[in-house]
Amino acid sequence: xxxxxxxxxxxxxxxxxxxxxxxxxxxxxxxxxxxxxxxxxxxxxxxxxxxxxxxxxxxxxxxxxxxxxxxxxxxxxxxxxxxxxxxxxxxxxxxxxxxxxxxxxxxxxxxxxxxxxxxxxxxxxxxxxxxxxxxxxxxxxxxxxxxxxxxxxxxxxxxxxxxxxxxxxxxxxxxxxxxxxxxxxxxxxxxxxxxxxxxxxxxxxxxxxxxxxxxxxxxxxxxxxxxxxxxxxxxxxxxxxxxxxxxxxxxxxxxxxxxxxxxxxxxxxxxxxxxxxxxxxxxxxxxxxxxxxxxxxxxxxxxxxxxxxxxxxxxxxxxxxxxxxxxxxxxxxxxxxxxxxxxxxxxxxxxxxxxxxxxxxxxxxxxxxxxxxxxxxxxxxxxxxxxxxxxxxxxxxxxxxxxxxxxxxxxxxxxxxxxxxxxxxxxxxxxxxxx
Numbered sequence: 001x002x003x004x005x006x007x008x009x010x011x012x013x014x015x016x017x018x019x020x021x022x023x024x025x026x027x028x029x030x031x032x033x034x035x036x037x038x039x040x041x042x043x044x045x046x047x048x049x050x051x052x053x054x055x056x057x058x059x060x061x062x063x064x065x066x067x068x069x070x071x072x073x074x075x076x077x078x079x080x081x082x083x084x085x086x087x088x089x090x091x092x093x094x095x096x097x098x099x100x101x102x103x104x105x106x107x108x109x110x111x112x113x114x115x116x117x118x119x120x121x122x123x124x125x126x127x128x129x130x131x132x133x134x135x136x137x138x139x140x141x142x143x144x145x146x147x148x149x150x151x152x153x154x155x156x157x158x159x160x161x162x163x164x165x166x167x168x169x170x171x172x173x174x175x176x177x178x179x180x181x182x183x184x185x186x187x188x189x190x191x192x193x194x195x196x197x198x199x200x201x202x203x204x205x206x207x208x209x210x211x212x213x214x215x216x217x218x219x220x221x222x223x224x225x226x227x228x229x230x231x232x233x234x235x236x237x238x239x240x241x242x243x244x245x246x247x248x249x250x251x252x253x254x255x256x257x258x259x260x261x262x263x264x265x266x267x268x269x270x271x272x273x274x275x276x277x278x279x280x281x282x283x284x285x286x287x288x289x290x291x292x293x294x295x296x297x298x299x300x301x302x303x304x305x306x307x308x309x310x311x312x313x314x315x316x317x318x319x320x321x322x323x324x325x326x327x328x329x330x331x332x333x334x335x336x337x338x339x340x341x342x343x344x345x346x347x348x349x350x351x352x353x354x355x356x357x358x359x360x361x362x363x364x365x366x367x368x369x370x371x372x373x374x375x376x377x378x379x380x381x382x383x384x385x386x387x388x389x390x391x392x393x394x395x396x397x398x399x400x401x402x403x404x405x406x407x408x409x410x411x412x413x414x415x416x417x418x419x420x421x422x423x424x425x426x427x428x429x430x431x432x433x434x435x
Contacts, residue, residue: 004026004027004100004104005024005025005026005027005032005058005098005099005100005104005105005106006024006025006098006106006136006171006175006176007022007023007024007025007077007080007096007098007106007108007171007176008022008023008075008108008168008169008170008171008172009021009022009023009096009108009110010022010023010079010267011110011204011267012110012111012125012127012168012202012203012204012205013110013111013112013113013200013201013202013204013205014085014110014111014112014113015085015112015113015114015115015116016085016086016087016088016089016112016114017084017085017087018084018085019082019083019084019085020082020083020085020110021079021080021081021082022034022079022080022081022082022083022096022098022108023061023075023077023078023079023080023169024056024058024061024077024080024081024098025058025059025060025061025077025171026058026059026060026100027060028060029057029058029059029060030057030058030100030101030102031055031056031057031058031100031101032055032056032058032098032099032100032101033052033053033054033055033056033098033099034052034053034056034081034083034096034097034098034099035049035051035052035053035096035097035099036049036050036051036052036083036094036095036096036097037049037050037094037095037097038050038089038090038092038093038094038112039092039093039094039095039185039188039189040092040093040188040189040192041189041190041192041193041410046185046189047095050089050094051083051086053081053083055101056080056081058080058100061075061077062075063075063137063139063142064076065142066142066144066149066163069164069281070163070164070165070273071144071149071162071163071164071165072163072164072165072166072167072271073136073137073142073143073144073163073166073167073170074167074169074170074263074264074270074271075167075169075170075171076169076264076265085112089112090112090114091111091112091113091114091119091198091199091200092111092112092188092200093109093111093123093125093184093185093188093200094109094110094111094112095107095108095109095110096108096109096110098176105175106171106175106176107172107175107176107177108171108172108176109125109130109172109176109177109178109181111125111200111201111202111205112200113199113200113201113202113205113210114199115201115210115211115212117199117215118215118216119197119198119199119215119216120196120197120198120216120217120218120431121191121196121197121198121199121216121217121218121219121220121427121431122198122199122200122201122211122215122216122218122219122220123184123187123188123191123198123199123200123201123220123221123222124200124201124202124203124205124206124211124219124220124221124225125184125200125201125202125203125223126184126202126203126221126223126224126225126226126227127168127202127203127204128203128204128207128227128228128229128232128258128260128272129203129223129224129225129226129227130172130178130179130181131166131167131168131178131227131272132145132146132147132166132226132227132256132258132272132274133145133146133147133178133179134166134170134172134173134178134179135148135173136170136171136172136173137170137171137173138173140154141154143173144161144162144163144166145162145163145166146162146163146164146166146227146272146274146276147159147162148161148162149161149162149163159276159277164273164274164275164278165261165271165272165273165274166271166272167263167270167271167272168263168270168271168272169263169270179224180223180224180348180403181223182407182411183222183223183224183249183250183403183406183407184222184223184406186222186406186407186409186410186411187220187222187223187249187406187409187410188222189409189410190406190409190410190420190423191220193410194424196427199216203225203227203228203232204260204269206231206232206235206236207229207231207232207235207260207269208231208268208269209231209235211235211239213235213238213239213242213244214242214244216244217244217245217430217431218244218245218246218247218427218430218431219236219239219244219245219246219247220247220249221246221247221248221249221250221253222247222249222250222406223249223250223406224250224251224252224253224349224403225248225250225253225254226252226253226254226255226256227255227256227258227272227274228253228254228255228256228257228258228292229257229258229259229260229286230257230285230286230287231260231286233254233292233306236306237306240306240391240395240397243393243395243434244395245395245396245397245398245430246306246396246397246398247396247397247398247426247427247430248307248397248398248399248400249400249405249406249423250400250402250403250405250406251311251348251349251350251351251399251400251401251402251403252311252349252351253303253307253311253351253399254292254303254306254307254310255291255292255303255310255311256274256276256289256290256291256292257274257286257287257288257289257290257291257292257295258272258273258274258289259272259273259274259282259283259284259286259289260272260273261273273289274289275288275289275290276289276290276291277290293310293357299356299357299358300358302354302357302358304353304354304357304358304359305357305358305359305360305361306360306397307351307360307387307397307399308353308359308360308363308365308387308388308389308397308399309351309352309353309354309367309385309386309387309399309401310351310352310354310357311349311350311351312350312351312352312354312382312383312384313349313350313352313373313375313376313377313379313382314348314349314350314375314376314377315346315347315348315349315350315373315374315375315376316374316375316376317347317374318343318344318345318346318347318404319344319346319347319371319372319373319374319384320341320342320343320344320345320346320371321341321342321345321346321369321371321384321386321402322339322340322341322369322370322371322372323336323337323338323339323340323341323342323368323369324338324367324368324369324370325338325366325367325368326338326340328366328368328388329425329429330368330388330422330425330426330429331368331422331425332421332425333421333425334418334421334422335418336418342416342418342419344404344414345402345404345405345408345416345419346371346373346384346401346402346404347402347403347404348402348403348404349402349403350371350373350382350384350401350402351384351385351387351399351401351402352382352383352384352385352401353365353367353383353385353387359389360389360391360397362391362392363389363390363391363392363397364389364390365387365388365389366387366388366389367385367386367387368385368386368387368388369384369385369386369401370383370384370385371383371384371385372384384401384402385401386399386400386401386402387399387401393434394434396429396430398426398430405419405423408420409423
């Protein structure tokens with residue numbers, strides 16, 4: 001049994017006036033409903049319920065087998081409930097909550113976008129990376145993601161068992177909350193508490209070219225945004241050239257080059273392909289789906305060329321972020337001095353500057369931290385760097401270089417006022433009119 005109640009949405013995002021289908025399985029058959037919440041601050045509650053469906057009749061849906069070759073797991077469940085996004089709903093990060101009559105529940109995130117209006121900040125939620133880590137169904141024999149699958153004896157295996165392609169046409173494991181979703185929800189709570197003018201989109205929107213950078217001063221990637229298509233990167237670099245600032249608040253971004261493919265039903269951008277070390281049978285215009293830094297012998301498309309830093313390790317245990325260049329405006333008002341340590345801020349994965357890799361062109365770079373840590377993969381001691389690059393036009397690319405930066409903004413028990421102040425400084429600077 002893959003779960004008592006679970007489901008998925010027909011798209012990662014929708015605009016007001018458009019409809020979303022919810023595909024839901026209930027085992028055993030029974031009544032259920034769907035509540036939709038908008039995530040934000042809301043006086044500390046973290047969300048507000050926007051609507052609830054009538055009682056619906058749920059039935060069990062089949063768990064598909066991995067497809068030959070690609071090993072993709074894609075459900076073909078019929079729509080269980082169709083909902084038209086009301087015109088008055090504002091852009092945001094939303095969560096559908098599926099609740100059975102006996103009180104069991106699971107979730108599925110999506111975004112309500114608003115492509116018609118300008119906003120100071122556009123937040124992009126990393127749905128391609130959410131899907132890369134999705135191990136559904138966690139049933140001991142079927143589930144796969146782009147890292148692992150189950151062995152014949154029911155244990156979690158590794159690369160030999162993994163999938164080469166993953167589909168959005170399936171629920172998320174872990175009751176429907178994607179891996180490290182809290183990085184995005186934490187930033188959302190903080191940004192809305194601070195009253196920023198913000199709208200939302202997904203990495204699929206970025207891929208499909210829906211985002212007009214001229215409508216936004218800053219595009220923010222607050223989460224773990226590891227899996228990028230050529231189209232995602234092209235559109236982001238176009239935004240930078242057009243003068244839109246970029247802020248990456250996590251780490252290990254733009255690491256794997258992916259290809260987005262249609263579903264078997266013909267819906268666009270419903271499959272994320274990433275063959276990594278295995279031969280890619282259909283590279284396409286973006287090249288083979290390998291690490292960005294390995295696409296060319298001279299590493300010319302390494303992620304550091306855009307970000308200023310790039311992934312350099314995983315941490316055995318959290319390490320302090322060690323401040324550097326404390327006189328920089330980013331650290332103003334934090335009370336921090338060079339060499340001061342912010343405990344536990346460097347965690348899970350980290351970025352650092354690599355002198356052997358390309359730097360952003362025509363940009364001045366400031367490394368704002370120099371944090372030693374021990375790599376958990378046996379690669380020895382590493383250095384984490386927070387980076388800020390400013391090009392000739394004054395356009396900024398900020399990279400925090402650690403998973404914990406957005407967590408420190410709003411997660412109870414892990415809030416750090418110094419990081420809140422530094423992030424406020426960042427957006428104050430990025431939202432200043434340029435002469």
